[in-house]
Every structure is written in C-alpha cells, then in structure tokens.
Amino acid sequence: DQQVKQNSPSLSVQEGRISILNCDYTNSMFDYFLWYKKYPAEGPTFLISISSIKDKNEDGRFTVFLNKSAKHLSLHIVPSQPGDSAVYFCAARDQAGTALIFGKGTTLSVSS
C-alpha cells in the first residue's frame, strides 16, 4: 500500500508559467517532507523540504506548501524554465525515524 502518492505521472508547462506538482500521503506519523529532482541516468538531488510544523517553505523559485489536515503537499515552481524538465519525487520521513519513503515521481516537461 503506497504511503506517498504522486497521482500525476506527467505535467507539461510552458516556460515562464507556474508548475504545480502534487503529493498525497496516508501516514499521519510523517513529520518531514522533501522534494527531489532527478535527471535521466543520474542520482536525485535535493530540492526543498518542509517540517510538519510549518505550512510553507520557500527557496527562490521553489515553494512547498503543506496541508496537514488534507495530508497533501505541493511544489510550486515560478517561473518555470526548460532546465526544470526532470522527474520530481516527493518523499516523507516517519517520526519513528526510518528511511525515506518516496512517491513514484512526476515527470515535468517545460517547453520554451
């Protein structure tokens, strides 16, 4: 049973517009959430994170929003750039301290 779900396998956006990537989770014991970006044949790189005690975290063009009551988080990229085209993984950590649990990923394509 998937604890971290990314229900959109792909997203296409025009350069300069906003990209919104969504992630849902089922485990209320998750206390920390992260987004990773991955290019083909490379390892994922850390993008941004948020603690469960916050509802928003911002870093440049990237903002993550957390809605605990809905068990939902989203990553906003504004403005989107062609170099943002990659697979984005949502990940979560359990309060009990375990390895990160990843979603299946969303492939973002930004066209110029």
Next chain:
Amino acid sequence: DGGITQSPKYLFRKEGQNVTLSCEQNLNHDAMYWYRQDPGQGLRLIYYSQIVNDFQKGDIAEGYSVSREKKESFPLTVTSAQKNPTAFYLCASSEGLGYGYTFGSGTRLTVV
C-alpha cells in the same frame, strides 16, 4: 570534495550470476541506503544501514544482500535469487536515519 560514489555506472550480468555494486561515501555519514528505480515505480527501498555492522531490510530485500563493515562503504550484492534484477540502482547516505539524503549517480544493471 565530499560525495558518494557508485561503481560501475553500467553493469551487465548473465542469468544465474551474482554481482556486487559498489557504494562509497566520504561525507562521514552514519546512515546508508540502497534503492531501486524501475519505470513507473519510483524509488523502492532495498536495504538500509544506520550504523556499521547493522543493516535492515527494506520493502524489496528478497534476492539482495548487503554488508556494512566500514562506515564509508555499503556494497549491494544482487544474487541469482533476484528474479528481475534489471533496473537502475541508487545508493544514498545521510547524517542520521531519514534525514536529507545525498545520492550517488547510480548503477544501471542489465541481465543478458
């Protein structure tokens, strides 16, 4: 420069053979992990190790084995018992269990 190194980048194995994937880090991280990536499946946890000489099974440990004799090294052996070993394998490390990971660049294993 500190980092995490996986080798080789590409590996070919004949059916029925065991093969070992290397993962070395010089980040002084305590925790290390192995994930497998398949198309449409995201990152699935194979094994993880919180400290030297200790490791735990992840969600898909069957057909795999690991060792953690040194803090810097966490090799993964894909045994002949693994029914579908062709995949992209990612090693990661972190300061503590479940904290933000640093990933290696991955090893593409193909069974021929």
